[in-house]
Amino acid sequence: MTTTAILSDVRLGLAGADATVDLSLRDGEIIAVTPHADGQTGAQPEAPSDDERIDGRGLLAIPGLINTHAHVDKSWWGRPWQSFGGPPGLEGRISHERARRDELGIPGVDVTGEVLRQFLRHGTTAIRTHVDVDLGVGLRGIDVVREAVEQTCPAMRCTIVAFPQDGALRRPGVVDLLRRAAENGVEHVGGLDPAGIDRDPAGQLDALFDIADATGCGIDIHLHDPGDLGAFEFELIIERTRALDLKGRVNIAHGFALADVPAARARDLAEQMAELEISLTSVAPVGRAPMPARMLREVGVRLGLGTDGIRDLWSPYGTGDMMEIARQHARMTGARYDEELLHVLAQTSTSAEWFVGGTGEGDRESGVTGWAGGTDDPAAAVGLGVGSRADIVLLDAENPMDALVRAPARQLVLVGGEIAHDERR
Numbered sequence: 243m244t245t246t247a248i249l250s251d252v253r254l255g256l257a258g259a260d261a262t263v264d265l266s267l268r269d270g271e272i273i274a275v276t277p278h279a280d281g282q283t284g285a286q287p288e289a290p291s292d293d294e295r296i297d298g299r300g301l302l303a304i305p306g307l308i309n310t311h312a313h314v315d316k317s318w319w320g321r322p323w324q325s326f327g328g329p330p331g332l333e334g335r336i337s338h339e340r341a342r343r344d345e346l347g348i349p350g351v352d353v354t355g356e357v358l359r360q361f362l363r364h365g366t367t368a369i370r371t372h373v374d375v376d377l378g379v380g381l382r383g384i385d386v387v388r389e390a391v392e393q394t395c396p397a398m399r400c401t402i403v404a405f406p407q408d409g410a411l412r413r414p415g416v417v418d419l420l421r422r423a424a425e426n427g428v429e430h431v432g433g434l435d436p437a438g439i440d441r442d443p444a445g446q447l448d449a450l451f452d453i454a455d456a457t458g459c460g461i462d463i464h465l466h467d468p469g470d471l472g473a474f475e476f477e478l479i480i481e482r483t484r485a486l487d488l489k490g491r492v493n494i495a496h497g498f499a500l501a502d503v504p505a506a507r508a509r510d511l512a513e514q515m516a517e518l519e520i521s522l523t524s525v526a527p528v529g530r531a532p533m534p535a536r537m538l539r540e541v542g543v544r545l546g547l548g549t550d551g552i553r554d555l556w557s558p559y560g561t562g563d564m565m566e567i568a569r570q571h572a573r574m575t576g577a578r579y580d581e582e583l584l585h586v587l588a589q590t591s592t593s594a595e596w597f598v599g600g601t602g603e604g605d606r607e608s609g610v611t612g613w614a615g616g617t618d619d620p621a622a623a624v625g626l627g628v629g630s631r632a633d634i635v636l637l638d639a640e641n642p643m644d645a646l647v648r649a650p651a652r653q654l655v656l657v658g659g660e661i662a663h664d665e666r667r
């Protein structure tokens with residue numbers, strides 16, 4: 243018999259904020275939501291007597307957070323401080339990282355596992371991570387990340403992007419490695435500034451799109467190139483997505499150019515992206531113009547949020563807390579109304595399912611449509627209901643908006659219905 247776990251006495255947040263409920267969890271899903279009654283299992287069907295009960299202590303329950311842009315393969319989290327060094331700029335970062343990596347070796351399963359635990363501590367239950375693929379490490383980093391997930395939390399969903407951090411075309415052999423990674427089952431091949439790094443935008447993009455077309459993988463490309471140059475590369479990506487009919491399989495990471503170019507041009511690009519379901523991921527970077535979030539929402543471009551690398555040879559910053567990133571994005575883009583704050587939380591949870599293999603549209607059968615789904619059902623309003631994944635985070639907050647702006651400690655984190663982190667006292 244599969245055990246049912248009862249996560250009892252939790253608040254779902256908006257309407258009926260004071261009422262607590264019991265969530266019945268089985269096979270990684272919420273199978274029932276019932277009013278909380280002390281000492282009872284509620285109306286949960288076929289309740290076995292040996293249910294595992296988890297005391298939610300009246301805390302607020304929100305869906306697991308989703309990090310859509312991470313680099314878990316090269317963080318030194320939990321290890322001695324690695325000083326920032328080397329010249330500034332993208333090339334400086336790449337050369338510094340290569341040199342230090344030669345001395346330090348690539349982080350192993352234990353180090354990567356520590357990064358994953360840090361994510362779990364903060365309530366992140368699914369990730370899309372870029373993993374370096376180059377002539378030095380080959381495809382080993384991908385195996386390390388997969389093994390680390392398996393050892394740390396097998397229920398944590400992990401989507402991998404094979405990432406040519408040191409360039410693709412300018413390092414002969416790397417495109418072949420990307421193709422092999424795709425043939426071996428990574429979900430996406432990555433790219434990096436086709437103009438700024440490879441200095442051959444059409445060439446790099448043709449190579450990546452050819453791999454995607456041939457193998458069925460997606461594309462998730464880092465695009466830091468700013469202004470007109472970056473916008474031109476947006477156009478090249480849009481052209482190729484359309485020509486090869488790769489609708490819904492392409493993501494642009496960072497995409498700073500969209501915030502640089504005049505609003506009319508940004509909107510024109512965004513409308514084409516929405517039509518082709520080309521998504522964007524942002525790490526809410528400090529010191530950059532913020533993403534035109536309202537316009538993207540109006541037009542219907544899916545935007546995911548991520549931590550980027552944390553404490554690595556690129557930057558000493560980052561804690562791995564997606565709630566901090568969400569708050570930063572909300573502040574930078576001027577979100578203040580409750581509805582806007584809820585939308586940002588959806589981008590960090592239910593809507594971001596799309597980036598890790600889900601639909602991002604909630605569960606149609608149960609009518610759970612996400613945080614801003616326009617439903618009167620309080621369970622649906624917070625993105626947790628019958629049929630939702632049992633990826634659940636408990637925290638001490640009045641409601642989801644309060645959780646976003648304060649980012650209080652995550653008290654309990656469930657992944658697939660199993661406890662992955664517990665700070666209840």
Ligand SMILES: [Zn+2]
Binds near residue numbers: 372
């Ligand atoms: Zn990145």
